[in-house]
Amino acid sequence: MKEINYRHLYYFWVVAKEGGFSKAADRLGMAIQTISAQVRELEKSLGHQLFKPMGRSVTLTEAGHAAYARAEEIFQIGQRIAQEVKQAATGQAVRLAVGLSDGISKLAAHKLLGPALATPELRLLCHEGEFEPLMAELALHQLDLVLAGQPAPQNPNLRLSSQLLSSSAVGWYGPGTQVHKAQIDQFPHSLAQLPLLLPTHHSPLRASLDRWFEHLGIEPRVVAEFEDSAMMSVFGAGGLGIFPASLTGQDDLALMKGLKLIGECEVHEEVHAIYTRRSRHHPLVQAILQAP
Template identity: 65%
Template sequence: MSHLNYRHLHYFWVVAKEGGLARAADRLGMAVQTVSAQVKSLEQALGHQLFKPSGRKLVLTEAGQAAFTRAEEIFQIGQRIPEEVHQAATAETLRLSVGLSDGISKLAAHALLEPVLEANSLKLVCHEGEVEHLLSELALHHLDLVLTCQPAPPNPNLRLTSSRIADSAVDWWGPANMVRPFHQNNFPACLNELPVLLPTRHAVLRASVERWFEQQGLRPRIVGEFEDSALMAVFASRGLGVFPLSRLGGGKADGGLMGQLSLLGHSEDLREEVYAIRSRRSQHHPLVQRVLASAGVGSTETTAEAE
């Protein structure tokens, strides 16, 4: 089938709404013959008759009704375009593009970005990916900020600055019926008796957790691995197992997803770090500065410039 001619579709749509060629031609300011020819061209392109006569009027065939339904959607949207373009052109939008590394806790990332969420006319764009790719996008100014579990590696070509903006203890959570029998006085030994969910192996936290298991003499039964901490929390809330979560991302079990989970225990010596990485240009972005200021990054904060 040939490509749809939207001019022909528009003429068909007007004829259908007006109920006849004469009224449609009057509305369009065109000759009846011209409008009729355009509709016939559309019928030929689609391979089906769209109108049939009914007295002095034209009514839609079954095929015509299907075409009209879609045309109505298309041209109603089209009628909104001028207003939306005007609003977009005149609004003072403050855009922040953030890269989140695969291994970072997404609940922790949300907590760190919370200071910018009330900014007027905010447009927040979040990308997830491998650290190397995100840092390349940052160096090309496609991103304003990257949040990751490790500082940027030294690279004189990227000219990036890293600051640690979080160093949080890790707690263990699980569904209430699974956590309740153990209480916190049997932690962490109870992890040997419970099904455990962990981040996948590319996450920095996973390696820290495994070292911590070894230090504690634990050999838990791992029943699930997840790249996304929020997804891990969802499966935990459905009874799959208990899981570790940065206190930054899950310390306030005051509603929402975390409100469906119970605290199993604290592991103060197990930590998750988060670094904010920015380019020389993006470090002046007002929302990047707000994130850093909220995390206490200032003149006393140790930063490492990879250049």
């Protein structure tokens, strides 16, 4: 297969978006024959027909749909280049790339990122993932900061540092229609009779909760487990069960109408900020680390 000519790809993309060669010619101010010839060259280089006749117009073939999907991505990115270059050249945009370990409370993370969120022209990139891959991305400077439920690993090759940002008690919440006064009065033992939503076992919080249940002699009735704490909150608010959440994020949790706090437990959820020597000097990373 020959190397793709992106001018040919662009003409194909316009024809597909406009729904025919005639409309594409009007948009581009070119002759229909010229555009048709360019598209045929693209088909020749790809080795597949991209359009087929449909009445007096054309429609995409299966190969054409595949090509159009990629062309759409390419030219949408291209349309953003001018704006992003201008922002970078004028210093208008401040970029912060943050990794969120999938075991931590996203509501707590939102509050802890607060010192950076009010930055004018902020370009925030949030990536959720498992702890080890996030550490690799941070070490390769693909991320500026990672928020996780554990400190940086003791690995001299990674050269990562960390700071404890928050250690918050965990509260148990449920829809007000399912939470009764007797359950609040008998907390925490009332949890044994309630359907519970818990984080999955790879979360540091889950290990702490399991030890707490064992200490109290409670056999939890687990109806669902979630890697994403925000999703767990949504399902809990929807009536699936009672769920734990860091009190650090309770202001955001209050936005979910109808939730009621059953009680607070002795378990604490920690959130650590992990960073490299270079990213430590990022002004927004400094603002997050230095926040009271």
